[in-house]
Amino acid sequence: MSLPSILEAAHHFAGAHLESGAFAIDATVGNGHDTLFLLRTVAPEGRVMGFDIQMEALAATRKRVRDTDPALLDCLELVHAGHETMADRLTDEMSESVGTVMFNLGYLPGGDPDVITSSETTLEALRGALELLHPRGTITLVAYPGHEGGAEETRSVHAWAAALPHAQYQALSYDFLNPSDASPRLIVVQKRAR
Numbered sequence: 001m002s003l004p005s006i007l008e009a010a011h012h013f014a015g016a017h018l019e020s021g022a023f024a025i026d027a028t029v030g031n032g033h034d035t036l037f038l039l040r041t042v043a044p045e046g047r048v049m050g051f052d053i054q055m056e057a058l059a060a061t062r063k064r065v066r067d068t069d070p071a072l073l074d075c076l077e078l079v080h081a082g083h084e085t086m087a088d089r090l091t092d093e094m095s096e097s098v099g100t101v102m103f104n105l106g107y108l109p110g111g112d113p114d115v116i117t118s119s120e121t122t123l124e125a126l127r128g129a130l131e132l133l134h135p136r137g138t139i140t141l142v143a144y145p146g147h148e149g150g151a152e153e154t155r156s157v158h159a160w161a162a163a164l165p166h167a168q169y170q171a172l173s174y175d176f177l178n179p180s181d182a183s184p185r186l187i188v189v190q191k192r193a194r
């Protein structure tokens with residue numbers, strides 16, 4: 001048996017408290033693997049909202065979902081915008097109603113490697129995601145230190161998570177002890193139950 005990869009571990013933590021019928025957000029839909037995972041977990045009563053700044057990513061995600069199970073499209077809303085707009089887009093009544101927000105940083109595999117997430121907008125999105133999470137809701141974030149700007153972004157998100165108030169959140173870093181410089185890193189944040 002192999003140890004769970006960082007991406008498998010992200011799915012484990014994202015799905016651990018996510019029930020059928022829940023509301024989930026994919027903050028970086030990319031090629032749609034995480035979106036599909038979330039849809040399979042929350043459908044048919046639940047809903048997934050997915051963000052990406054590239055139309056190419058939204059089209060790839062829609063295609064992946066349609067090719068897998070067209071009925072899942074009924075539970076999906078794709079938004080062509082940066083995840084930093086997430087909190088503003090969701091009305092006050094959506095506050096504390098989201099089960100999971102998944103982030104998978106970096107660039108679109110197979111796409112333009114120059115279109116990447118940035119520390120500033122990622123941190124803004126993470127702050128917004130905290131407001132949206134319900135108690136026991138989780139944020140999973142996979143960061144890639146190997147590309148230009150990636151190491152700085154990885155350090156920024158680690159520092160952000162490490163500084164979260166202990167009484168309100170648990171923050172976990174799931175890492176291999178001997179990663180390569182480019183290996184992805186996983187951060188999980190859970191809002192504590194009140």
Ligand SMILES: C[S@@+](CC[C@H](N)C(=O)[O-])C[C@H]1O[C@@H](n2cnc3c(N)ncnc32)[C@H](O)[C@@H]1O
Nearest residue numbers: 028029030031032033034052082083104108117
């Ligand atoms: C590593 S890919 C995501 C992979 C995806 N989760 C999957 O399962 O295939 C990163 C994505 O983040 C997107 N992105 C970059 N900046 C963004 C932003 N500010 N808001 C939302 N998405 C962004 C990129 O366009 C790219 O598609």
